[in-house]
Amino acid sequence: MTALGLGIIIFGVGLGIGLIGKGAMESMSRQPEASSKIQTAMIIAAALIEGAALFAIVVCAFIL
Amino acid sequence: MRKILCLLICVVFTGTLFASGSEKGDEFDASTLIMHHIGDSHEWNIISFNKGKENELNITLPLPIILWHKGLHIFMSSKLHKIVKIGDNYVLYEHGHFYITDSNGELFDAEGNIYIKNAEGEIIDAEGAVFTDFDKIINAHPLDFSITQNTASMFMGAILLLLIFGQAARGYIKRGGLSVPQGVQLLVEPLVLFVRDDIVYQQIEDQRKADFFVPYLLTLFCFILINNLIGLVPFFPGASNVSGNISFTFTLAIISFLAVNIFASRDYWKHIFFAPGIPFLIKIFIVPVEFVGLFTKPFALMLRLFANITAGHIIILSLASIIFVMKSFFASPLTIILALVMFCLELLVAFLQAYIFTLLTALFIGMAVNKAHH
Numbered sequence: 001m002t003a004l005g006l007g008i009i010i011f012g013v014g015l016g017i018g019l020i021g022k023g024a025m026e027s028m029s030r031q032p033e034a035s036s037k038i039q040t041a042m043i044i045a046a047a048l049i050e051g052a053a054l055f056a057i058v059v060c061a062f063i064l
Numbered sequence: 065m066r067k068i069l070c071l072l073i074c075v076v077f078t079g080t081l082f083a084s085g086s087e088k089g090d091e092f093d094a095s096t097l098i099m100h101h102i103g104d105s106h107e108w109n110i111i112s113f114n115k116g117k118e119n120e121l122n123i124t125l126p127l128p129i130i131l132w133h134k135g136l137h138i139f140m141s142s143k144l145h146k147i148v149k150i151g152d153n154y155v156l157y158e159h160g161h162f163y164i165t166d167s168n169g170e171l172f173d174a175e176g177n178i179y180i181k182n183a184e185g186e187i188i189d190a191e192g193a194v195f196t197d198f199d200k201i202i203n204a205h206p207l208d209f210s211i212t213q214n215t216a217s218m219f220m221g222a223i224l225l226l227l228i229f230g231q232a233a234r235g236y237i238k239r240g241g242l243s244v245p246q247g248v249q250l251l252v253e254p255l256v257l258f259v260r261d262d263i264v265y266q267q268i269e270d271q272r273k274a275d276f277f278v279p280y281l282l283t284l285f286c287f288i289l290i291n292n293l294i295g296l297v298p299f300f301p302g303a304s305n306v307s308g309n310i311s312f313t314f315t316l317a318i319i320s321f322l323a324v325n326i327f328a329s330r331d332y333w334k335h336i337f338f339a340p341g342i343p344f345l346i347k348i349f350i351v352p353v354e355f356v357g358l359f360t361k362p363f364a365l366m367l368r369l370f371a372n373i374t375a376g377h378i379i380i381l382s383l384a385s386i387i388f389v390m391k392s393f394f395a396s397p398l399t400i401i402l403a404l405v406m407f408c409l410e411l412l413v414a415f416l417q418a419y420i421f422t423l424l425t426a427l428f429i430g431m432a433v434n435k436a437h438h
Contacts, residue, residue, distance in 0.1 A: 040266060044427060047420050051364035054371055 005060040013053040017046045094385040102305045102377050104214045106141040106157070110300045127216055131155065133164060133206035141210075147181075155206060158187060163203040173200040217304035218312070221290045228252065229286075259285050263423050267430035273327075277429055280323060284316065285422040292373060292414035296407065307417075308373035310366070317366035320425045325358070328432035361428055365421060372417050376410040 024042035028035045108125040126142035137150040144157045147169040156165045158181070163171055171179040171187065179195050182188050187195045211219075232252040235245070245253045259282045268274040291307040306312055334340060336354040339347050383403045387395045 036262070040262075040423070043420060043423065047368070047424055050368060051360075054364060054367040055360075057371070058367065 002061055006057065009053055009056045009060065013049060016049045020045050020049070092385075092388040092391075094382065094389060097385060098378055098381045101303075101381055102308060102374055104212045104305075104309065106144060106210060106212055108213045108216060108300075127213065128211045130209040130211065131162060131206040132209065133204075137206075150206070156181070156203075159198050161198065162206050162208055163201060164206060165203055171201050171203050174202055214304050214306050214309050214312070217294060217302070217306050218291060220301060221287065221294050221306070224294075225286055225290055255286065256282060259422060263419075263426050267423070267426040269430070269434050273433050277323070277426070281422050281426055281429075284320070284425060285418050288316070288369065288421055289414065289418035292418060293411075295373065295377070296410055296414060305374065305377050308370055308377055310370050313366045313369040316369070316421070317362040320365060320428070321359075321362040323425070324361075324428045324432050327429070329435075331435065332432045361424075365424060369417055369421055372413055376406070376413055380406050380410065 020042055024038050027038050031038075106129060107127055110123045110125060112123070113119075113121040124142075126140045129137075129139055129141050129144065131137045131150060133150060133153060133155070135151055137155075139148060139150075147154045147156050147165065147167070149167075154165050154167055154169065156163045156169045156171070158171075165171060169181050173179075177189060179187050179189050179201070187198075189195050228248055229252060231248045235247060235249045236243075239246070260278050263285075264274050264278050264281050265271075268277060288307055291312075294302045295304060295306055295308065297303060336358065337351060339350045339354065342350060380403060383399050383406060386399050386402075387393075
């Protein structure tokens with residue numbers, strides 16, 4: 001059951017971070033001069049998603 | 065030439081990992097090996113030969129044990145294989161815990177049964193059966209402030225940082241701050257400028273406040289980075305899982321939590337506890353969420369660094385274990401290639417996690433000290 005939960009978490013996180021990466025790359029190719037700002041924003045958004053995922057992993061693997 | 069060098073490095077890297085494989089008889093237990101390597105210990109294992117066989121040879125660096133039980137007691141971990149006298153009492157080290165005991169090394173449980181250590185180093189009960197359920201033991205514990213492997217590795221990282229930055233600082237004193245950087249300054253200056261300009265100045269608007277936080281954030285960045293990198297060195301002075309240790313990341317997260325909340329502006333607290341401009345009914349939900357958010361931010365910081373670094377160590381060790389699980393030399397090319405790729409990825413992760421930890425701390429500090437935009 002834990003493994004299934006972890007699989008679902010990774011599915012969601014992969015999708016989320018993948019979409020962020022896609023968005024960032026598209027906007028960077030449109031506006032290369034803004035890449036550094038986009039990169040920072042991308043990493044912050046990815047880190048926030050990852051944070052939520054880490055909570056889910058802790059609950060799934062250590063608490064339940 | 066370069067290709068040969070690369071191959072040689074791979075072989076040395078993976079070779080040292082193989083050397084640390086712990087085999088008990090014929091059975092190889094990968095998860096025990098991995099858990100042992102990502103954990104902490106009281107002595108620093110340099111290299112082992114013939115593990116699990118009769119002529120087993122372990123070369124270890126003993127580390128100081130510092131205990132507090134009715135006074136301070138310091139001795140080396142090489143004494144730990146038997147009972148050690150501290151003051152009027154004796155102390156026994158078993159399965160990661162210290163127990164206060166008497167001169168016979170007796171351990172008690174709540175029902176009054178007595179367990180002692182036999183000649184083979186196993187704990188046995190009165191009938192001679194091996195005892196493993198150490199949660200039942202009720203002997204007192206001394207307070208443990210020992211310099212463990214992780215602590216020693218962390219000290220090494222700190223000393224290395226002091227040497228590198230001290231050398232760079234001497235260069236700036238001698239030649240002036242605006243001169244062309246030379247030697248180790250070439251390594252330090254881009255890092256410092258990167259942290260200052262691309263992390264801190266971007267997140268904290270007020271220049272004076274930003275300059276106030278630059279030293280802390282720079283220390284944070286370099287300290288995490290150097291511990292990540294030392295953890296990636298696969299032989300003796302490295303290979304400790306320092307930044308993948310939850311106590312290490314917990315301490316860093318606590319310091320960040322304090323840095324955010326001590327210097328927070330009045331606006332910041334007002335937005336957390338009163339949430340101005342929001343209807344009362346929604347406030348009932350928003351305020352608890354905001355309050356919990358104070359603690360989840362450092363909690364996520366703590367878990368992110370811990371999980372990323374530990375996962376990296378686990379993956380590299382698992383790849384090295386493939387050979388022992390398959391029991392074949394033909395698995396080694398696969399292992400070497402995969403381990404090399406993972407090492408490269410982990411180098412990236414070492415930088416990225418140091419960057420993210422610093423960036424998010426700077427972001428939280430920025431949220432707390434920046435003037436609110438209305």
